[in-house]
Amino acid sequence: MNNQEEEGKREKEEGKEQTPMAASAMDGVAAMALRSVLQRVQQAAERSCRRPDQIRVVAVSKTKSPTLLRQVYDAGHRCFGENYVQEILEKAPQLPQDIEWHFIGNLQSNKVKPLLTGVPNLAMVETVDDEKIANHLDQAVGNIGRKPLKVLVQVNTSGETSKFGVDPAGCLDLVKHVSLGCLNLEFCGLMTIGMPDYTSTPENFKTLANCRTEVCKALGIAEDKCDLSMGMSGDFELAIEMGSTNVRIGSTIFGPREYPKKQSN
Numbered sequence: 252m253n254n255q256e257e258e259g260k261r262e263k264e265e266g267k268e269q270t271p272m273a274a275s276a277m278d279g280v281a282a283m284a285l286r287s288v289l290q291r292v293q294q295a296a297e298r299s300c301r302r303p304d305q306i307r308v309v310a311v312s313k314t315k316s317p318t319l320l321r322q323v324y325d326a327g328h329r330c331f332g333e334n335y336v337q338e339i340l341e342k343a344p345q346l347p348q349d350i351e352w353h354f355i356g357n358l359q360s361n362k363v364k365p366l367l368t369g370v371p372n373l374a375m376v377e378t379v380d381d382e383k384i385a386n387h388l389d390q391a392v393g394n395i396g397r398k399p400l401k402v403l404v405q406v407n408t409s410g411e412t413s414k415f416g417v418d419p420a421g422c423l424d425l426v427k428h429v430s431l432g433c434l435n436l437e438f439c440g441l442m443t444i445g446m447p448d449y450t451s452t453p454e455n456f457k458t459l460a461n462c463r464t465e466v467c468k469a470l471g472i473a474e475d476k477c478d479l480s481m482g483m484s485g486d487f488e489l490a491i492e493m494g495s496t497n498v499r500i501g502s503t504i505f506g507p508r509e510y511p512k513k514q515s516n
Contacts, residue, residue: 281319282326284504295491306491309353311501314508317345332499336362340369348372355499357415363387367395375401377442377480380415382428389433399435403442403480408458422462423469440478445486452486456493
């Protein structure tokens with residue numbers, strides 16, 4: 252099971268897959284759902300004695316149409332996330348250029364160049380999990396001549412072999428490689444995905460916060476300058492209370508994912 256399958260498992264536990272009729276109904280409520288999410292973010296931020304503007308909400312639009320994204324855009328939101336390169340390549344040209352796209356899925360080396368050239372307004376890749384993909388991104392950004400690309404290092408805080416991400420013990424070394432060896436990348440923080448059933452979520456989040464403390468101490472970075480991307484639809488409020496600065500919220504805004512039905516032979 253990879254990142255996408257893991258997140259899909261979590262999403263199915265939060266709601267059943269969407270029918271075409273439900274998808275149509277969602278067109279009228281996504282903006283309202285966004286407002287509700289932003290209010291919950293504000294309340295969680297206040298509980299953790301932080302300002303709401305210190306929390307970035309990434310609206311994860313996996314499987315959703317550009318029309319639905321446009322509704323959320325028209326409600327004032329600008330930060331969207333996609334898990335698959337093909338999807339973001341199809342959607343980005345159909346939507347306004349001031350969108351800040353975050354890539355939040357596992358990125359293969361052969362997809363780096365198409366992603367960077369096809370999405371000039373790509374703001375961040377949240378899933379750098381080894382030196383190889385960091386090097387590919389660094390080289391591609393340099394070849395294109397675009398400004399340095401913001402990246403997060405993905406950490407496997409749960410220890411599940413099914414998940415991508417560097418082991419916490421190797422986090423600092425990878426961050427040093429990105430920060431000191433990849434001049435076309437801008438290290439901005441750390442990212443993790445909690446357990447699919449949320450049983451170990453607090454421990455997962457605490458582990459990521461501990462990794463940030465180690466990284467910031469070693470590199471002389473203020474902790475408030477190092478993002479923590481943790482928290483999804485089912486646990487984003489807890490994540491904020493535990494220090495998250497970047498939450499990735501999909502089904503709570505857009506409704507359950509619309510996966511193609513498998514056809515019988």
